[in-house]
Amino acid sequence: MxxxxxxxxxxxxxxxxxxxxxxxxxxxxxxxxxxxxxxxxxxxxxxxxxxxxxxxxxxxxxxxxxxxxxxxxxxxxxxxxxxxxxxxxxxxxxxxxxxxxxxxxxxxxxxxxxxxxxxxxxxxxxxxxxxxxxxxxxxxxxxxxxxxxxxxxxxxxxxxxxxxxxxxxxxxxxxxxxxxxxxxxxxxxxxxxxxxxxxxxxxxxxxxxxxxxxxxxxxxxxxxxxxxxxxxxxxxxxxxxxxxxxxxxxxxxxxxxxxxxxxxxxxxxxxxxxxxxxxxxxxxxxxxxxxxxxxxxxxxxxxxxxxxxxxxxxxxxxDKRDKEISEPKYLNPAVLKFPGTVISALLNESKYLFKNSVFEIVAHALNIHRADIISDKKLKKVIKKSNIDLKTNVDDLYYSKVKIIYGEIIKYASTAQGTLSLNDRQTKAITDIKIANRKMVEIIKDVRELNKNITMVLNLENKYLQNEYDSYRKKITKVLRVIYLFRTEDNAGKYALQLKQLKKEAKINIRQSNKSIDRLIRKNLITAEMASSLFNDYANVNDMIEKLIDVAELLYGKKDSLLEEPSENENTTK
Structure with a gap:
């Protein structure tokens, strides 16, 4: 040559x-x-x-x-x-x-x-x-x-x-x-x-x-x-x-x-x-x-x-988002190139999961249609008319709509934390997204147990027991409605305050006994077994309310710019 x-x-x-x-x-x-x-x-x-x-x-x-x-x-x-x-x-x-x-x-x-x-x-x-x-x-x-x-x-x-x-x-x-x-x-x-x-x-x-x-x-x-x-x-x-x-x-x-x-x-x-x-x-x-x-x-x-x-x-x-609901819609290898893009994709995927799967599963487990929750109908009327068992299999819905996406979110979040240089804000943002997703899974497990008792009560002719479970359903439905308004309405600050108040009430309720259940026991209007279920579900409902509001705040609360890279004086993780 x-x-x-x-x-x-x-x-x-x-x-x-x-x-x-x-x-x-x-x-x-x-x-x-x-x-x-x-x-x-x-x-x-x-x-x-x-x-x-x-x-x-x-x-x-x-x-x-x-x-x-x-x-x-x-x-x-x-x-x-x-x-x-x-x-x-x-x-x-x-x-x-x-x-x-x-x-x-x-x-x-x-x-x-x-x-x-x-x-x-x-x-x-x-x-x-x-x-x-x-x-x-x-x-x-x-x-x-x-x-x-x-x-x-x-x-x-x-x-x-x-x-x-x-x-x-x-x-x-x-x-x-x-x-x-x-x-x-x-x-x-x-x-x-x-x-x-x-x-x-x-x-x-x-x-x-x-x-x-x-x-x-x-x-x-x-x-x-x-x-x-x-x-x-x-x-x-x-x-x-x-x-x-x-x-x-x-x-x-x-x-x-x-x-x-x-x-x-x-x-x-x-x-x-x-x-x-x-x-x-x-x-x-x-x-x-x-x-x-x-x-x-x-x-x-x-x-x-x-x-x-x-x-x-x-x-x-x-786009894949036009296909199976169980497939991730925003997560793909391309978003892992930069911290800002992976955080945005994780956030969008988590919001999509909450809006299209978790929200629906919780609503149907309460025997309430999602359309009624997001409507402007009086909650009392919504609860009263929603007295038909929707035959919701929470486990099937979890495996078909949630598990795969949840697994992908955790995988991408962990990969980003392990391979990208992240500043403190970005690390916290990914951690918050992981926490929000874990809470969503816990909510589904909690509502599965509540659904069993709500279904059982429909077959019992005890109006006192029915009224208690209707009050539980009304509480959760109210939270779901405020969360919907919080993430869709322009005046988000107003609904953010409502969520804080509902969360505060739920924390107080967990520590205090339900006086109405005590009264029903004293008057022999419910059996000891019914009372046990009510007490368990009372704590369960308030815990669910707390978790639902936590998820809303973590996913829909205002975020700082996540595209900024680590500065010289800012700690980074690898």
Whole structure:
């Protein structure tokens, strides 16, 4: 093998390694602020596109932006439309690599700058503080990036003395098609469009390829990166598949438009070059400009169709929440990438479990329909008319609707606490979610015992016993109604106070005897066995009320921002 070809290959490998280190550095150094910027910029399409472009241009990693976007969509933090805006913007942001290489990397003796970066980068990367380690990885990444460009440039400069690749130039549309295909192949092999662009620019600077063919290679690099995204999404969740397909559609359409209009676009680049004072023979900067122009045009073309694309992707890639109720709706491996996304997913999953399973199981165990609880009917009338056994099998409902999801929540919560760096607030948030879920399971076990006695009383002709159990049902129903209003109404503070009062009353009741039961015993209106059941269920009901309110407060109480990463002065757990 020609030694200069080895030099070029080594340069590509070093550059790719530098890009990996850059991504890792920014992952540590700007994780919290980066996530907050991306999350808060998705309420408007223009903001999400701008944020995606700026962040990608800064950190030189569209893949990191894609990972964060997939995690946010999976956790329900942002909409698919907002995620599409970030991904389209990231495509514009990737053009920063071409400008960096063409405007800086090929103009100065880059190796001299790379070595100090590598020295300080390696020193910092061995530090314990996350921020210093991140700075070290960023510096080392930039050092390797520039060193890779240096080796590639040196390799091509010497390589042309032996073989002149420009003699294989093909003009016209045939050349466009051939070199676009070649760009796709190279990008698929390197798994990085940025690395392909760096390779194209260094070869162009060395005169190894013609400018016209370099334009086609750049188009191929853009299209080729979608193959990487598709391959990466094969084992992903529905959010990952939707974004990968959106990325594929965007780049294919952009590529086709660029191929069809490549010569008018080249003339447009010449016109802009004059305005920007770029020399007519400065083909590397003109290529960077071309790469930016056709990506921006692609975004402009896609903007009117984003809503349609969103509907198509939602319909084509069905979400699990449309399937079995026993399956987790928000939990998937993508949310485990970041503390904020896993906490949001755990919270949403727990709320879903409470709203759609626990609430219903408790209501039906009391022989009351959920629709009556959330209505504005008088509770006394609701209890009076709900005198038919609903034949609720609490155990079956627990195993079919709760157990699997509860197990997944605990698994994801424990995994997050064991693998992610969490600050004190985030650790407490996950602990609270685990406590809330444990209490939900305890509530189901408690209501199972209560249901047995409520069913038994229906078959006994003792109105005094029936009245006591009706009062128990009314107490729990009142709590369920206030919890429903607390989590659905705007005036949550009012219902939060009501819940605190009901919880206080339940605590007092647990410590005090039920005077009405004492009176029924003294008057021989109930048997000793009935009294025993009433006393047990009296304590059971008040304990359930406490747990129900605890769950509501833990899941629906106001939370601080959970996306913030650990600060230097804040304790973290690993």
């Amino acid at each position: 020609n030694p200069n070809f080895k030099t070029i290959s080594a340069g590509v490998a070093i550059l790719l390694f530098g890009m990996i280190m850059l991504e890792e550095g920014f992952r540590v150094f700007t994780k919290g602020p980066l996530q907050n910027i991306l999350k808060n910029a998705t309420n408007k399409l223009y903001k999400s596109i701008t944020a995606g472009a700026l962040v990608t241009g800064l950190i030189q990693s569209s893949s990191l932006v894609s990972v964060i976007t997939i995690s946010f969509i999976s956790a329900g933090l942002i909409s698919l439309g907002g995620g599409l805006g970030l991904i389209f913007g990231a495509n514009i942001g990737t053009t920063a690599t071409a400008w960096l290489v063409a405007g800086f990397g090929l103009k100065i003796k880059i190796a001299a700058l790379a070595m100090p970066m590598l020295v300080f980068g390696v020193v910092f990367s061995f530090q314990k503080k996350p921020s210093l380690k991140g700075i070290g990885n960023v510096l080392a990444g930039l050092g390797f990036f520039f060193l890779g460009i240096h080796y590639m440039k040196e390799g091509f400069d010497v390589f042309k003395e032996y073989i002149d690749l420009s003699q294989y130039a093909v003009s016209g549309f045939l050349g466009v098609l051939i070199y676009t295909g070649l760009g796709i192949i190279i990008t698929t092999i390197l798994q990085s469009s940025s690395a392909t662009l760096a390779l194209i620019l260094t070869a162009l600077a060395a005169g190894q390829i013609e400018y016209e063919n370099a334009l086609a290679l750049a188009i191929g690099a853009n299209v080729g990166t979608t193959i990487t995204a598709i391959l990466g999404a094969l084992g992903s969740n529905s959010a990952g598949k939707r974004l990968a397909v959106a990325h594929f559609i965007f780049n294919i359409i952009t590529g086709l438009v660029a191929i069809v209009f490549i010569f008018p676009l080249a003339r447009l680049v010449n016109n802009f070059s004059e305005i920007l004072y770029i020399a007519s023979t400065n083909y590397t900067l003109k290529l960077a400009l071309f790469h930016t122009i056709f990506n921006v045009i692609g975004v402009v073309l896609m903007i009117p169709f984003i809503k349609r694309l969103e509907r198509f992707l939602m319909r084509f890639f069905k």
